[in-house]
Amino acid sequence: MSESPTLGAEAAASVVPASSGTPSPAIGQASASVVVVPEPESAVKPRSKKRLVLLALLAVAIGAGGYKGYDWWTVGRFFVTTxxxxxxxxxxxxxxxxxxxxxAVPVMNGQTLHKGDVVARIDDGDYxxxxxxxxxxxxxxxxxxVRIGRQIEAAQAQIVQSASQIDAAKADSVRATADYARQQQLEKVDFVAKSRIEQARADRDRTDATVKGAEASVIVxxxxxxxxxxxxxxxxxxAAELxxxxxxxxxxxxxxIIRAPFDGVVGNKAVEAGAYVSPGSRIAALVPLESVRIDANxxxxxxxxxxxxxxxxxxxxxxxxxxxxxxxxxLSPASGSVFSLLPPDNxxxxxxxxxxxxxxRVRVPADIAREGVLRPxxxxxxxxxxxxxKTAAAPETDRQRTASAPE
Structure with missing residues (x-):
């Protein structure tokens, strides 16, 4: 059977001479002497470009990994994060x-107060x-x-007066006793009348009684x-109790008058004017934004x-x-579990x-706290x-911030 003209034409189109001096083989023998034509350069270039891109990406990845490793070793490993x-x-x-x-309750939520500002007033009529x-x-x-003090002063003055009367009475008593002694001596020689002696005895007894009475008055x-x-x-x-x-x-x-104990911002206001409050009743909360801190675990x-x-x-x-x-x-003197309501029992x-x-506990700079951006x-x-x-004094860069990730 003879080949179709189309097949012979396709075979002839894909055959090239081996050399300029050698005659072409017959069409029926084309398969034994076929030479494949190389692909054009346009088909090779895309593969080369892909290979170069992959190599470049690999180099960048290796470099970035090395850079990160170096950065972690020199900086990142010293940062502790939570x-x-x-x-x-x-x-x-x-x-x-x-x-x-x-x-009255002349404050509202979010209002800034200074130390001593009025937060609320309770009706003070009864007080x-x-x-x-x-x-x-x-x-x-x-x-x-004062009246009792004056009575004491008067009594002391009377005591002084009575003491002087005692001295006078004692003097009279001494004189009367001496006169009675003289009369007794005269009586022995019958030189004085008996009535005179009796009068001297009476004077002596009277003056003695006067002395004793004055002394008793002073005691009283x-x-x-x-x-x-x-x-x-x-x-x-x-008076001290009063x-x-x-x-x-x-x-x-x-x-x-309920006043602010320090500078702060009012929050969680719980009452309004006209409400009845008892000791311990909540009025509002005062938040000291200028003294905030960070508690990290x-x-x-x-x-x-x-x-x-x-x-x-x-x-x-x-x-x-x-x-x-x-x-x-x-740093806290004990772990958080120790201070819990029910400490663990192992x-x-x-x-x-x-x-x-x-x-x-982390201290916040005063200028940052005054900004009010940190809210409890x-x-x-x-x-x-x-x-x-000294090593940590330099400001942290962006790469240092990412050197240690949060837990």
Missing amino acids: DDAYVQADISVLAAKIPGYLA RLARQAAHDKLVTQEAAI MRANVDVLRAQRQEAEGV RTAEARAARDLDFT FKETQVERMHPGQRVHIAVDAYPGRDIIGEVEF ATGNFTKIVQRLPV GLSVTVRVDTRDP
Whole structure:
């Protein structure tokens, strides 16, 4: 059977002479002398370009990995990171100290207060009356003390007067006794009348009685002075109690005005004017934004090289991209579980080791705290630079921030 013209033409088109001096073979023998034509250069170039791109990417990856490894070895391994950290502050809950109805609450949530500013006022009518009553009682008692003091002075003056009368009576007694002795001597020689002797004896007895009476009066007067002094001491004790009552009434009157104990921002206002409050009733909370801090909880395996004074890089979730520099203030003296309400008891026999967390206090710069961007309760990520302070003095670069990732 003869070949079709089309097949013979395709075979002839794919055959090239082996050399210029050799005749072409017959069409039927084309398969024995076929030479394949090489692919054009346009088909080779895309493969070469892909190979170059892959090699370039591999080189970049190796270089980046080496750079990262070098960066971690020189910088990153010294950073200790945790995202178990929060902004904290010593929030004060302002409460009433005395019962009463609120006359005014001139503050609102979010209002900035300074130390001494009025937060609330309790109706003070009853407390003013109580203070006035206590003051009046004290004035009356002090007047009684003055009166007793004057009575003591008068009694002491009478004692002095009676003492002088005793001296005069003793002088009369001595004179009468001497006169009676003389009359007795004269009686022995019958030189004096008997009536004269009796008169001298009576004078002697009278003067002796006068002396004894004056001395007894002085004793009574001194006893009265002692009684008056005891009364004055008792009155002074009552006056001291009344002074305490007046001071307590004045203090309660002062408590009708609730003031801010420090600078801060009002939050969680709980009452309005007209409400009745009892001692301990919550009025509002005062947040000291200028004295905020960071409380971070690090694993016990992370605190080996950590100590107070080290630089801390603070990243606030609410302000991405901002890096705040703080300082380690102190490390807690015990782990967080020790201070928990129910500390763990590992003596039960069912022990599972858990990595403990150690609270670390981070001090926030005063200028950052005054900005008010750090609000208590916000989540932050902290990175502690545990290098030598001189080495860590240089500012952290972007590559250093990513050298150690959060847990």
